[in-house]
Amino acid sequence: MPKITIDGKHYEVDGEQNLLGTCLSLGLNLPYFCWHPAMGSVGACRQCAIVEYKDADDDDDDGKLVMGCMTPVKDGGIYSIGAETAREFRGGIIEDLMTNHPHDCPVCEEGGECHLQDMTEMSGHTYRRFRGLKRTHRNQYLGPFINHEMNRCIACYRCVRFYRDYAGGDDLDALGRNNQVYFGRQCDGRLESGFSGNLVEVCPTGVFTDQTFSRHFVRKWDLQTAPSICEHCAVGCNTAPGARHDFSGHGENLRRVVNFYNRDINGYFICDRGRFGYEYANSDRRIKRVLVARREEIIGSTAGRGDRLHREVEPPAALELLAGSILEAHRGQRQLIGIGSPRTSLENNFALRQLVGASNFYSGLDARELGLLQRLDRIQRDPRIHSPTIPEIENADAVLVLDEDISRTAPRIALALRQAARNRQKAHAQSLKIPLWQDASVRQLRGEASPIFIVGSRASYFLGDIAQENCLATPADTALFADRVASLVAGRDAAEYPLPDELLQLSERVADTLKNATRPLVISGCGSLDQDILAAAGKVAACLGEATGTPCATYLACPEANSLGLAQLFPEEEGSLDHLLQYLAQRQPESPPVSLLLLENDLYRRMPAESVETLFDSAAELILLDTLFQPCSRRADLVFPAAATPESQGSFVNSAGAMQRYYAVYEGAGYIQESWRWLVDAVNAPACRELSNESPAAALREWEHSHDVTEAIARTVPGLTRLSEVGPGEDFRIEGMKVARQSHRASGRTANRADQRVAERPPHQDPDSPFTFTMEGIQYAGASPLQANIWSPGWNSNQAIHKFQQGIGGRREGGDGNLVMDRIAGEMPAWDAPATAASASPHQPGEFRLVPVYRLFGSGELSNYSPSIAELAGKPLIQVSQPDASAFNIESGAILHLQLESGELALEAAVSDEMAVGVLGIPRGLKDAPELNSLLPATASVSRVEQPAQEEEI
Amino acid sequence: MSSTTAADTIEVMEHDDTCPRIGGSKLTAEEKREIDREFAYYEDKGSVGLEALRLVQRHRGWISDETLYAISDYLGISPTQLESIATCYQMIFRQPVGQEVLFLCKSSSCWIMGCERLQHHLQQKLQIAPGETTSDGMFTLLETPCLGDCDKAPVMMVGEEMHRHLTEEKLDELILEKKSHNVDQSAD
Amino acid sequence: MLTNPLTKNIGADNTAADIGRYRENGGYRGWRKALQMSPADIIEMVQEAGLRGRGGAGFNTGLKWSFVPQGEDAPAVRYLVCNADEMEPGTFKDRLLMERDPHLLLEGMAIAAFAIGARRAYIFIRGEYHLAAARLENAIEEARREQLIGDSIPDTDFQLHIHVHRSAGNYICGEETALLNALEGQRAIPRTKPPFPQVSGLWGKPTVVNNVETLCNIPHLLDLGVDWYKNLGRADDSGTKVFGVSGRVRNPGAWELPMGTPIREIIEQHAGGMRDGVKLRGLLPGGGSTDFLGPDQLDLPMDYDTIGKAGSRMGTGTITILDDHTCPVGLVLNLSRFFARESCGWCTPCRDGLPWIVTILERIERGDGQPGDLDLLREQAQRMGPGNTFCALAPGAAAPIQSALKLFEQDFVQHLTRGCCPYAQEQQRVAQAV
Ligand SMILES: Cc1cc2nc3c(=O)[nH]c(=O)nc-3n(C[C@H](O)[C@H](O)[C@H](O)COP(=O)(O)O)c2cc1C
Ligand code: SF4
Numbered sequence A: 001m002p003k004i005t006i007d008g009k010h011y012e013v014d015g016e017q018n019l020l021g022t023c024l025s026l027g028l029n030l031p032y033f034c035w036h037p038a039m040g041s042v043g044a045c046r047q048c049a050i051v052e053y054k055d056a057d058d059d060d061d062d063g064k065l066v067m068g069c070m071t072p073v074k075d076g077g078i079y080s081i082g083a084e085t086a087r088e089f090r091g092g093i094i095e096d097l098m099t100n101h102p103h104d105c106p107v108c109e110e111g112g113e114c115h116l117q118d119m120t121e122m123s124g125h126t127y128r129r130f131r132g133l134k135r136t137h138r139n140q141y142l143g144p145f146i147n148h149e150m151n152r153c154i155a156c157y158r159c160v161r162f163y164r165d166y167a168g169g170d171d172l173d174a175l176g177r178n179n180q181v182y183f184g185r186q187c188d189g190r191l192e193s194g195f196s197g198n199l200v201e202v203c204p205t206g207v208f209t210d211q212t213f214s215r216h217f218v219r220k221w222d223l224q225t226a227p228s229i230c231e232h233c234a235v236g237c238n239t240a241p242g243a244r245h246d247f248s249g250h251g252e253n254l255r256r257v258v259n260f261y262n263r264d265i266n267g268y269f270i271c272d273r274g275r276f277g278y279e280y281a282n283s284d285r286r287i288k289r290v291l292v293a294r295r296e297e298i299i300g301s302t303a304g305r306g307d308r309l310h311r312e313v314e315p316p317a318a319l320e321l322l323a324g325s326i327l328e329a330h331r332g333q334r335q336l337i338g339i340g341s342p343r344t345s346l347e348n349n350f351a352l353r354q355l356v357g358a359s360n361f362y363s364g365l366d367a368r369e370l371g372l373l374q375r376l377d378r379i380q381r382d383p384r385i386h387s388p389t390i391p392e393i394e395n396a397d398a399v400l401v402l403d404e405d406i407s408r409t410a411p412r413i414a415l416a417l418r419q420a421a422r423n424r425q426k427a428h429a430q431s432l433k434i435p436l437w438q439d440a441s442v443r444q445l446r447g448e449a450s451p452i453f454i455v456g457s458r459a460s461y462f463l464g465d466i467a468q469e470n471c472l473a474t475p476a477d478t479a480l481f482a483d484r485v486a487s488l489v490a491g492r493d494a495a496e497y498p499l500p501d502e503l504l505q506l507s508e509r510v511a512d513t514l515k516n517a518t519r520p521l522v523i524s525g526c527g528s529l530d531q532d533i534l535a536a537a538g539k540v541a542a543c544l545g546e547a548t549g550t551p552c553a554t555y556l557a558c559p560e561a562n563s564l565g566l567a568q569l570f571p572e573e574e575g576s577l578d579h580l581l582q583y584l585a586q587r588q589p590e591s592p593p594v595s596l597l598l599l600e601n602d603l604y605r606r607m608p609a610e611s612v613e614t615l616f617d618s619a620a621e622l623i624l625l626d627t628l629f630q631p632c633s634r635r636a637d638l639v640f641p642a643a644a645t646p647e648s649q650g651s652f653v654n655s656a657g658a659m660q661r662y663y664a665v666y667e668g669a670g671y672i673q674e675s676w677r678w679l680v681d682a683v684n685a686p687a688c689r690e691l692s693n694e695s696p697a698a699a700l701r702e703w704e705h706s707h708d709v710t711e712a713i714a715r716t717v718p719g720l721t722r723l724s725e726v727g728p729g730e731d732f733r734i735e736g737m738k739v740a741r742q743s744h745r746a747s748g749r750t751a752n753r754a755d756q757r758v759a760e761r762p763p764h765q766d767p768d769s770p771f772t773f774t775m776e777g778i779q780y781a782g783a784s785p786l787q788a789n790i791w792s793p794g795w796n797s798n799q800a801i802h803k804f805q806q807g808i809g810g811r812r813e814g815g816d817g818n819l820v821m822d823r824i825a826g827e828m829p830a831w832d833a834p835a836t837a838a839s840a841s842p843h844q845p846g847e848f849r850l851v852p853v854y855r856l857f858g859s860g861e862l863s864n865y866s867p868s869i870a871e872l873a874g875k876p877l878i879q880v881s882q883p884d885a886s887a888f889n890i891e892s893g894a895i896l897h898l899q900l901e902s903g904e905l906a907l908e909a910a911v912s913d914e915m916a917v918g919v920l921g922i923p924r925g926l927k928d929a930p931e932l933n934s935l936l937p938a939t940a941s942v943s944r945v946e947q948p949a950q951e952e953e954i
Numbered sequence B: 001m002s003s004t005t006a007a008d009t010i011e012v013m014e015h016d017d018t019c020p021r022i023g024g025s026k027l028t029a030e031e032k033r034e035i036d037r038e039f040a041y042y043e044d045k046g047s048v049g050l051e052a053l054r055l056v057q058r059h060r061g062w063i064s065d066e067t068l069y070a071i072s073d074y075l076g077i078s079p080t081q082l083e084s085i086a087t088c089y090q091m092i093f094r095q096p097v098g099q100e101v102l103f104l105c106k107s108s109s110c111w112i113m114g115c116e117r118l119q120h121h122l123q124q125k126l127q128i129a130p131g132e133t134t135s136d137g138m139f140t141l142l143e144t145p146c147l148g149d150c151d152k153a154p155v156m157m158v159g160e161e162m163h164r165h166l167t168e169e170k171l172d173e174l175i176l177e178k179k180s181h182n183v184d185q186s187a188d
Numbered sequence C: 001m002l003t004n005p006l007t008k009n010i011g012a013d014n015t016a017a018d019i020g021r022y023r024e025n026g027g028y029r030g031w032r033k034a035l036q037m038s039p040a041d042i043i044e045m046v047q048e049a050g051l052r053g054r055g056g057a058g059f060n061t062g063l064k065w066s067f068v069p070q071g072e073d074a075p076a077v078r079y080l081v082c083n084a085d086e087m088e089p090g091t092f093k094d095r096l097l098m099e100r101d102p103h104l105l106l107e108g109m110a111i112a113a114f115a116i117g118a119r120r121a122y123i124f125i126r127g128e129y130h131l132a133a134a135r136l137e138n139a140i141e142e143a144r145r146e147q148l149i150g151d152s153i154p155d156t157d158f159q160l161h162i163h164v165h166r167s168a169g170n171y172i173c174g175e176e177t178a179l180l181n182a183l184e185g186q187r188a189i190p191r192t193k194p195p196f197p198q199v200s201g202l203w204g205k206p207t208v209v210n211n212v213e214t215l216c217n218i219p220h221l222l223d224l225g226v227d228w229y230k231n232l233g234r235a236d237d238s239g240t241k242v243f244g245v246s247g248r249v250r251n252p253g254a255w256e257l258p259m260g261t262p263i264r265e266i267i268e269q270h271a272g273g274m275r276d277g278v279k280l281r282g283l284l285p286g287g288g289s290t291d292f293l294g295p296d297q298l299d300l301p302m303d304y305d306t307i308g309k310a311g312s313r314m315g316t317g318t319i320t321i322l323d324d325h326t327c328p329v330g331l332v333l334n335l336s337r338f339f340a341r342e343s344c345g346w347c348t349p350c351r352d353g354l355p356w357i358v359t360i361l362e363r364i365e366r367g368d369g370q371p372g373d374l375d376l377l378r379e380q381a382q383r384m385g386p387g388n389t390f391c392a393l394a395p396g397a398a399a400p401i402q403s404a405l406k407l408f409e410q411d412f413v414q415h416l417t418r419g420c421c422p423y424a425q426e427q428q429r430v431a432q433a434v
C-alpha cells in the first residue's frame, strides 16, 4: 500500500487507481472532464493538473505539473492540488474551454446538474477574458431519444469513447479537427446504438440531452427521486427515476429515468429501453379510476364476444363487490382463482396467492414458459455453477453464448460482454506494465479479442464484430452442439453426434477454449424458448465447474423483470395457464362459480386468443388489476387501477437471482395504488367482516405496510427468506428522520396545488417506506441504500457518485441493496441429450422451424407504450435467411403464407443475413401482433409467396 | 428493387442504416482496382480509408456524399468513421472544387516573401476568397501550410505542379495559361 | 575523404539519380555490408556513431532502434516507418533528399529495417510532395527489380517491402504516434506513451519511426564506418546535416554542412548574407516551432545541445530569417494561425488556446491591442509549455510566441501604443522593391 502526501496530509492508498482517482476516492476535489471511472484516462482535457514534487526535503523544488489521470501513484509521492501553479493552470484550462462554450446555462437542460458548471466553480475561474467570436455549429437530428446542441461541446471526447470504444457503435464519431472538432454522425439520423441514452449522462455538458425529458423538463433539484429497478427486462438495472407535479392536473408525473449506480448489476450504464421506456407510466392508457362493468351487452361491430362497457365507481363500492366474492368463496359458494404476473412485484403476486390460496393461484405463464423458468431455476441451484455479476462477466476470459439474443433480451449483459472481449488486450497491457486505467494505451495495443463464441439461430449484430465465431444453427443443432461441448469438456465419449461438420469442429474448439480458460462464462436463457438448449447450457456449465473445481459463471436470461421471482411461488410442474385451463375444463358443471382475479397480466400475449376466451368464458366473473388498459380489460367485470413500478414499492428477482427492492418515486394519479393494497382493502371492506380469522385470506388484514407483505413472503417462501433484509422497512430512520425524496431546493411547494386550494396542503404521508414525499427529512442519505438523488456539495451532476462509493468503481457505501436468493442447492438432473433423431434428419425442404426474434424496441410489453420507443418498434416481419430466400424465391416485402399445424399464417417477409438456414424468425412481444407470441415453437411449411408489387421504374 | 436487409425491422443494434451506405454512385472498376492494390500493404481493409478517399478523389475531383457511401461500403467501414477520417485532412475535398486547385503557400517564409500580396492579387483577379471556386468552375483558391520550398518563396502549387519565385506578373501568366489550356481541353 | 554523403549525388539539374548512376557512385554498398553483419552489430554501430534523429527531437537513432524487443519471444512482425511528412514551416530538406536521391533513402531504410527486423516499411509522405512520392515509387520499383529489396534478396532470407503512403495535408501526422494512427486509417491523434512505438506501434507491433534525413545518413555510415562519421561533425555532434536558409537573404537554399557549423557561416557564406537594405533581426533555427534566436547568437554552432542551451532547438536545421523590415508580430501571428489550424483538436490548451492566441495577435497587429494582452499571451504560451499538453505540437507553437515576446517586446509594445502596425508601410515598400 503506497503512502503518499497530498498538500501536506499523509494517506495510505491502494495504488490501483491513478492519481486523480486516488484523490477523488480520498474525498479530495480535483476537477476533470475526459476521465471516466468506467472508461479510464486519455489525458485530453488537461483539467486534472496537479503538482508532483521530487522529494520532501527540497524546499525550493517547484515541482512538476502532471495530469492526475495520467499519473500512477508512487509510494512516497508528494503532491499538491492546491499549489498556485496547479490552480492557475486548471483555471486557465476552464477559461480555454469557455472560449467557445455559450453562456446559455439558464436555457440549458444540463443546468443545475452540469459537470462543466461544477468544475468551473471548483477551478475558481470566474472572469472571462476572451473577447473573440465563438464558433457556431449546426446541430443534428439524432432520433427520438437524444437532443444535440454541439455549441456547448468542450471536446472532452467522452461521447465517442463511450459510444464507439465502450459500446461498439459506429455511427457517432469525432469529425473535423482543431477547435472545429464536431461530435456527431455523418448525416442527420437516429443514433443506432441501443445505449445512446448514456450519452446524456456521460457528456459533462448539455450537448447530448434527453429528448423525452425535454418535453416535460424540470431542473434536477425539482425532481422527486427514489431508488428504483428497471422493469423492462430481467437484468434488474438500478435506476433513479424523477417525478414532479404536473400542472395540467394529472398529479405527479414521471419525468425521466437515469442510471443509478450498482456495481454488480449495471455499473454506470443502462440501455435505451430502460431509460426511455418509462413514459408508459404517463400514458393516456393508464387506468386511474375503479371501473365496473355495466350490465347491458354491447351491440356494435367492434365489440367482441363478452365485451363489457364500464363506468366509474368510487372505490368502496367496487371493493364491496370484490369483498362479496371473497366472502362467498370463504363460504364455499364461489371459487377464487388468481392469475399472477412476471411483470409485477413479489408482494403483489404473493398477496394474490394468499388471498385465493396457493392451490388456486396460477403463474399467468403458459406451461412452456413456466417450464423454461423452472428448468432455469433448477440449473441455477446447481452448486457447480454460479450467476455472475457484471464485473464478473466483464472479467470472463472465454464465453459461449447459446441461442440467446442477449443484446435484445438482456442488453446490459451484452454491454458487459463487449468489455470481456478486451481481456486479452488487458492481459497484454499488464505484461507491459501499463496500468489498466490508461485506456488509450491499452486500446492501442490492438491484438486479439478474448474468445467469444456465439451459436444460435440468429447472428448477433451487436457482438458480431467482437465474436471470435458467430455460428448460425437451428435450435436442435444448437442444443446438440452444446451437449457435445459438455461431453468434450467432461471427457466423455462424444463420437455419436449427428451434427454438420462445421459444428462438430466448432464444438472441439469451444470445448478446448472453455476448458483452458480461467474464468469461463456460459450464457443462455429462455429467449430461444427451447428446453433442450437450456438444459445443454446447464450441462456445459456444470461440466466446466466440475473440470475446474470452481463454480462456472453462467448467465441465464429470464424474459421479464420478475420472472424468476414469480417462479419461486410455484412447485415444479405446477401453476401454468395450461394447468388452469385443464382444471377448468374438468370442473363439474355444478361446482360453484369462478371469480378470476387477473393481476397485471395481458393473457393475449401469453396464449392463443381462443384459449383466453375459453378461460374467460368458464369464469363467472373477471376482476382485473392493472396499470394500463389492455385487451383483457374489455372482458373485466371489475377493474382496479394498479400502480406502475415507479409509483410503488416492491421486490423483483432478476435473472441472476438477486432480490432487489424498488421504492415509490411518486404517488400514482387518481385512485392508483399497489395491487396488493386493493386486495387488502377488499379483505378489510365491510362485506368481509364475517371472514373468519382461520381463512388464509384473513392474513391480509395484518398487512399495513409494504414491508409487512415482504416479511410474510420471507417467512413463507423458501429461497426468499432474506427478502426482508434487502432494504430497510418503513420504520428505518437516520438521526430520527425519514429520507426526503425532494431536494432542499425543491420549489413550488405552495404553488403546486394552488389550482385546487390556495392554502398549503399537508404533505402526503408515505406509510410504506422510510421516505417522505417532501423535502422534509434527511436530504442527502447518500451513504444509505436509500439515496437516489446523488448530490454532494460542489458536485451537482451524476458524477457525484464517487462520493458515495467504496473507492472508484466500488460498491455504494450504503450498500447496493441486492441480495441473492437462498434457494436450496441441488444438482440438476442428468437431462438426456436432446433427441438426436430430430436433428439427425436434416430439415425437410420447405419445412422450417419457427424461432422467436426479439427487438430491443418492440418486444418489451410496457415500454411499447412509450411514444419514443413505439416510434421505433416497427411492424411484424418474418425473417428469412438469404439461402432460404433464394431457394423459395422470397424477396423482402413479399407476403409469406405459412402452413402451421395450428393453421395458416401470412406475414411480410424480410430477408436477413442474420438468420440461420432452416428457421424463420417470428417477432416476439410486438404490441400489435400478440398472436405471434403463442405460435412458437412450431414447424411450418411455405405454402405460397406473394411477391411485392413492383415499383414502377420512372 | 428489394434490398437485402430488412429495412423495416427498425431496431437498434442491428444494421439499420440511418445514413445510407450505398448511394447512387458506385465505385468504378478502375477505382476498385486501385483500392484493391492498396489492400496488400495494410493489415486490414479498414486501414485503407484515406488511401481510398485520395484515389477516388483523383478521378472525381472531390468526395461527394454518394462517393463517401460507396467507399465506405467497399471498405466495410461506416460512413461516419470514414467521414471522421476524411475531415481530418485538408486535401480531401468534401465540396466540389474547380478544375485547377491553387494551393497558395501561406507559411512563414512565403509570408516574409510576400504571399499576402499575391493572395490579394489572386483574389482580385479571380474574384474569389480562399476556399471558394470561380463562377466558371475553373479555379479554387486554397491557403496551404508550408509547401517545403521556402528557399524559392513565394510559391504556389497548382494541382500537382509547383510554381516558385512568384510575382504578380508570373501569376497572371499562369492564370492565362491555365485558362487557355482548360478551354482547349473542353473544346476537344 | 567524403564530406557530403547526403548530397553527393545531387546535381544542379532537377533530376533524380537513377539506380544505375546511384550504384556507380557506390550506392547500395552499405546495404550489402549490412547484410553481412548481425542486426545487433548494426544497431551498436549506429548508436556508437552518435547519429541523432533529424526529425527535430535529436534522439540517438541507434539507441531508439535498440528498444525494439529482440529475441525469441519478441513479436515476429515489426515495422519501419520513414517520416516524410515534412510540414514544419520553413523546412525544405527532406523534399530535396527524396526528390533528388531517392535511392539513398531506400538504402538507409533497407539497413534500418534489417537492423530492427522489419520486413515491411512505409514512407509516410505528405500529400503535397507529388514529385518526391512518384520518384520514390519509381526507385522502389528499380530496387525491387535489381533484387535489392523485395521477396528475394540474394544471399539472405531477409525480405523487405517498402510502400509509399501519401498523406493529405495534416501537420500532426508528423508527430510519430499520430502518424501511426493515420497509417492505420484512424484519426491522426497522438497516442499515449507508454507503450512506445518501438514496443507497440503500428497495428500494435514494434515500430521504429525515423526521419528521412536520419535514414539517409545510414548508408555511408555503414559503408565508411563510425570514425569517419564522427569526424564529419565540427563540434560535439557527428555527421553532416542539410542546413537551409530562407527569408531575405541573397542566396536562399539548402547545403549539406558538418554538424556544428556556426549559424553565421551558414547565413553569410552559404546564403550570401542579407539582401541589400535589410538587416537581420532574428531567426528561427529549425522551423516554426523553435524559439527565435537574436543577432547576438549568430556565432553559435548548429549543434543539438548548443542550440538547446541557448534557449531554442535545432529542430529541422532549416533557418528562417526575420529581417528588420518584417513585422515580428505578423510573423508570430502567421505561425500561430498555422498551429491553430493544424492542432489536432485533442487537448484543451492547444485546441482552444491557440485560436485565442490568434485572436489576440490579430488585434495587436490590427492596432486594436489592449493593455494586458501581452501578459495574456505570455500566460497562454506558458500553459502550452512542455508536459502541459498531450503532445509536442503546442509547446512548439508556444516557442516562437514566448521567445518573440522576449526578443521583440518593443515591437509588441509599439503596436499597442501606436495603435497600428509600425511595419505596414515599410513592408509594402520593401516587397515592391524585391
Ligand atoms: C507536431 C510535430 C510534428 C512533427 N513533424 C515531423 C515531421 O514532419 N517530420 C519528421 O521527421 N519528424 C516530425 N516530428 C518529430 C517526430 O515525432 C519524430 O520525433 C521523428 O520523426 C523521429 O525521427 P528521428 O528520430 O529520425 O528524428 C514532429 C513532431 C511533432 C511533435
Ligand atoms: S431494459 Fe434491462 S438492461 Fe435495459 S436498463 Fe432495463 S433492466 Fe437494464
Ligand code: FES
Pocket (backbone or CB within 6 Å): A020, A031, A032, A033, A034, A035, A042, A043, A044, A045, A046, A047, A048, A049, A067, A068, A069, A070
Ligand atoms: S481528466 Fe485528466 S486530462 Fe482529462
